[in-house]
Amino acid sequence: MDDLLQEFIAETRETLEAIAGEIVAWEAEPADSARLDAIFRFVHTVKGSCGFLDLPRLARLSHAAEDVLAAVRDGKRTPDTALVNAVLGIVDRIAAIVEAIDAGASLDDADEDLLIAALAPDAQPRAQIQVAPQNRAASRSVRLNVDLLDHMMSGMSEMVLARNELARRLRDSDVDPQVEAALERLSLTVADMRDTVTRTRMQKVDALFSALPRMVRDTSAELAKSIDLVIEGADVELDREMIELMRDPLGHIIRNAIDHGIETPTERRAAGKPLTGRLIVSARQSGNQILIEIADDGKGIDVARIVAKAAEKRLYGVAELAAMSEAAKLDLIFAPGLSSRDTVTAISGRGVGMDVVRANIEQIGGRIVLTNDPGRGLRIVIHVPLTLSILSTIIVGVGAQRFALPRQAIEEIVMVRGNQVRIETIGDAATVTVRGKRMPLVSLGELLDLNGDSPPTLVIVSTREGDYALGVDTVLDTEELVVKPASPAVMATGVYAGKTLPDNGLPMLLLDAAGIAAVAGLRFTPVIAAAAVVEEVVPGVPALLFDDLDGQRRAIALAVIDRVEPVPTEAIRWSGGALRLSIGETIIPLHAVAELGARTEVAVLRLTDGESEMAYAIAEAIEIVALPTDMAPARGTGPIAGVVMIAGEQIELVDPHALFAGQPVTLGSLPVCLLQVDGSGWMETFLKPALEASGYRCVTALAAGETAAVALAMEDSPVRETLAPVVTLRRTPTAERDDDPSIYRYDRPALIAALAARRAM
Amino acid sequence: MSELFLVAHVAGRGVAIAASQVESVVDIGEIVAVPRAEAFVRGLAALRSRVVTVIDTGTALGLAPTPDDVRRAVITIFEGHHYAILVDSVEDVAPSERLPLSSGMALHRGWASAGIGIVERDGEPLLILDLAAIISDTALAA
Structure with missing residues (x-):
């Protein structure tokens, strides 16, 4: 969180410096709309960042300024000197607060209401509020131009090559062991430097994703929506600059998905969807690109509304809109000044988002692709070039040549000689069965015309479409490589994702796993469709599977669980004829099926029926499952509703009604x-x-x-x-x-x- | 108006290459083959910290392949990628006047698309070779 805050401070400071000129120009000529846009974007970005950094003061100021600027943009207000002064007053205050946060100083907020009031159309002109100059805290980070890093990087590669050259020449002649030792030391230093220099440019995409859970939690809480965020592929590395440039667009897209995409629980129930919305954010490498995908299972984009909105805002003529293809209509969401939402919220919906998003992504040579499934969800895929991306690879050898394979595409490596592996020919198609799983076999040597022999080693490769085995002669090494796009003549083959220059100074090609499958003519039945079908047969209520204190595995409906938390056992007492758990100043009844034993801490499910609360002590929470519709009712009474089958096991389902019915409710009622x-x-x-x-x-x-x-x-x-x-x-x-x-x-x-x-x- | 031309030999013939297209002239090291690529792609070679695509100029022009022992190459940048165009030898850099192709001159095969003019050198006409055309035409054909 501190990192994020530091970045926010550095970024805001930088933007402030950059827009200082714009501010002065706008002051001189309030009617200039180009200046207005720059300032608007600034307050919008500040507002967005405050949302998940939890900076309510900044959020309030920026939101107020944004409101006014939006009104100016829509032509509802004319920018006069009073308005410009009021907005600039807020921009100055944002700067002052940012400096105060950085210095860890406090800043009086008494006159902030005045600042905001000054934005009103009928506000009296007033004297500029003087902000006492703040002492800047000594900065712990340096912002560097990426060109400089590039330069450093290429210098580093030269150094590696020079070292290799030197080592080769020394090997050929008789040298003093001391010289060799010196060279050894040089090599270590160079390798270390190379890692460091590489790291200066590279960041795991996790750096981009780590802020998301908090953001999703806060945003969904604000909108009273329940969202399950799934993050995949956080290990993919991306150029630092791209991470920076992706941050805002990704934030916008996710806020949009939560605000506009995923419905409220009530709407979802009516639509027959699980109450909890799903938001999947994933990163993966495909060919010479990194793909960042944001998929939700919300209501998708209402294209008709977008079109109506565009007509209303007169962005296009009615005839023009009517003639548009479905895709072009969908693309309208990227049009400047268009927001599909009728009311403005603190989350999104001012129409600044998507046009800025697209501009930012195109700026880094990427593109953005929408797949709209009305009523079922929206998938947004951001493609960014792989240039300068570092990739963890496995080096394979075929014949006399070496190739790199992205490690993330590799499931496992198996030797053919083991009895777990059987190679068979079905018709003219080679297949291999590894531990009972049959998959197509592609001999890399044969495909590349390098070696026709039957390959001794198989690399099981997973692609988006399906898995296959790639036959190679040897698996040599793993290496972290800087991959660059290869020339069109090389890419035309369809089997390479890029080129790279490893330490030995010999160029190497990076194989494209999906491309090889396509060139080899492998056809997979789409797995995605199958998965969707499977998903549809388990409607069911979500439930938490847990190990109870008596060792039994039980399940309880997720909806009644407020949260799961560990509590010290000393907070649990047998008092007044029942087990009770004290939490802070309150006491809630606790249900435990067995003795707590010698534990000092126990996990409890905090259950609520909306009015009263109780706790249920468990041994361990396992996972969230969907309850099947069939349940064998329990015999007798007690807090077990019945028995359900989950993953082939009989699981007792806890009856929350019985739990609450058996417990005295809270005092007040x-x-x-x-x-x-x-x-x-x-x-x-x-x-x-x-x-x-x-x-x-x-x-x-x-x-x-x-x-x-x-x-x-x-x-x-x-x-x-x-x-x-x-x-x-x-x-x-x-x-x-x-x-x-x-x-x-x-x-x-x-x-x-x-x-x-x-x-x- | 005269401009600088690099005089080189390709497929046994003298040609002129506009100096503006030439980044450098180097002797390239080991070439790594690119399986499945078109024949005119000889492979990849390391040029300092860069990887260049080596073009077999003979094949690209539709002539006999450039012999394997040819290592001298003209480095050019086309659409952001570096290419090494193999040449038999390089003679000189000299200022010359760019002249149009003589009418009625029948160029064939790759010469027809890559030849874009003539320069006179010591009274001897040399065909101006457009490196971009060699790369892009062949890349399109691929």
Whole structure:
């Protein structure tokens, strides 16, 4: 988080410096819309970043400024000097706050309301607020021009080659061991430097993804949506510059997906979808590109609405719009000034997003592709070039030549001589069966015309379409390589993804696993379609599978779980006839099926029915599963609803209704039972605990304003004046008269039933 | 107006190459073959920290392949990629006047697309070879 904050500070500072000129120009000429756009983009970016960095003050200021600027952009307000001054006042304050955050100093926020009020159309012109100059904290990072890094990188490669040359020449002649030792040291240093220099440019795409869970959590919480974020391929490395440039576009796309794409739980239920929306963000390498995919299972883009919006905003003529292809209509979401959302939210929906997103991505030579499935979701794939991407590769040898294979494409490497591997020919197609799984076999030597012999080693390669085995002569090494695109004449073969220059100074080609499959004529049945079908047969309620304290594996509906958290066992006490868990100042009932034993900490499921809370102690949470529709009902009572089959195992399903029904609910909502005590103390000592266990709060006198739901009195003591219905208790088991409504004081079921019956009167 | 031309020998003939197309003239090292690529792609070679695509000029022009022992190459950049165009030998760099191709001159095969003019050198006419045409034509054919 600190890293993100530092980056935000550095970035904001940089942008501020960059737009300083724009600000002055805008001040001189408020009607200039080009200046306006630059400032608008700045406040929009600040607003976006504040969203997940949790900087409410900045968010409030930038949101206010953005509102006004949006109004100016839409022509609803004319920029005059007062407005310009007010906006610039906010920009100055943003700068001051950013500096204060960096220096760890506090900044008085007393006049921020004034700053925001000054934005109103009827605000009185006022004096510029003077901001006391802040001391800048000493910066712990240096921002470097990427050109410089490039230069360093190529210098580094030269150095490696020079070292190799020197080593070769020394090998050919008799040299002093001391010279060799010096060379050895040089080699180590060079290798180390190379790693460092490489690292300066490379970053795992994880650096881009790590901010997402928080952002998704915050954004979805704000919109009361439930979203399951899945991140895949965070290990793919990408040029640092590209990561920086991808940050904003990715943030925009994800906020859009949550705000516009994924529906509210109610809408999702109506549409027959799982209540929790799914958002999948993945990175992978394909050929000479990195693909970042953002897929949601929301409602997709309503193309008709986009078209209507474009017509309304007069971006295109009606006839022009009518003539557009479906794809072109979809592309309208990238048009400047178009937002499909009717109301403006803090999340997105001002129409600045997507045009900026596309501009940013195209700036780095990438492109963005939308796949819209109305009602079922939207998939956005961002393609960015692989140039300068570092790739972890495995070097394979065929004949006399070596090739690199991206490591992420490789499932495993197997030797043909093992008895686990069988090579068969079906028709004229070679196949291989590895541990019972049959897949096509492609001999790299044959494909590349290098070696026709039957390959001794198989590399199982996984592509988006399917897996196949690639036969090679040897597997030599693993190496981290800087891959660059090869010339068109080389790429035309379809089997290479790029070229690289490893340490030995001999160029090497990077194989494209999917390309090889295509060139070899492998046809896979689309796996994606099959997976979708499988997904459809498990509708089912999501449930948490867990190991219970007694060692049994059980499941409970996910919807009742507020959260799962570890608690110290000393917070759990057997008190007042039940297990209770203290959390801070409150006590909630706890259900445990077995002794806690010697543990010092135990995981509890915090369950809620929306009003009251309870806890359920478990041994360990396993995973989230979909409940099958069939359930064998349980025999007898208790908090088990029944038994379901999950992954071939009988799993007991916990019945949350029984859990909540068996537990007294929280204090505030309990019905009050007024005990008309007779001074013997029997009621307080004997009756009170029994009644409280049944969900009553017992008092001996009503507090002011309190009303009793029911009152209890002994037969021989006078009934005091009360508005509540009274249940009378007698001391003998049998009544003296048949019409005696009183109840024997130890007939507990009858007493509870009578209380409930009187209460209902 | 005269411009600088590099005078070289390709497939046994003297040619002129506009100096603006020439990045450098080098002797390239070991060439790594590119299986499945078109025949005119001799392979890849390392040129300092760069990897260049080596073009077999003879094959590219539709003539006999350039012998394997030819190592001298003219380095040119085309559409962001570096190429090494193999040449038999390089003679000289000299300023010359660019003249149009004589009318009625029948160039064949690769010469027809790569030849874009004539320069006179010591009274001897030399065909101006367009390196971009060698790369792009052959790349298109691939």
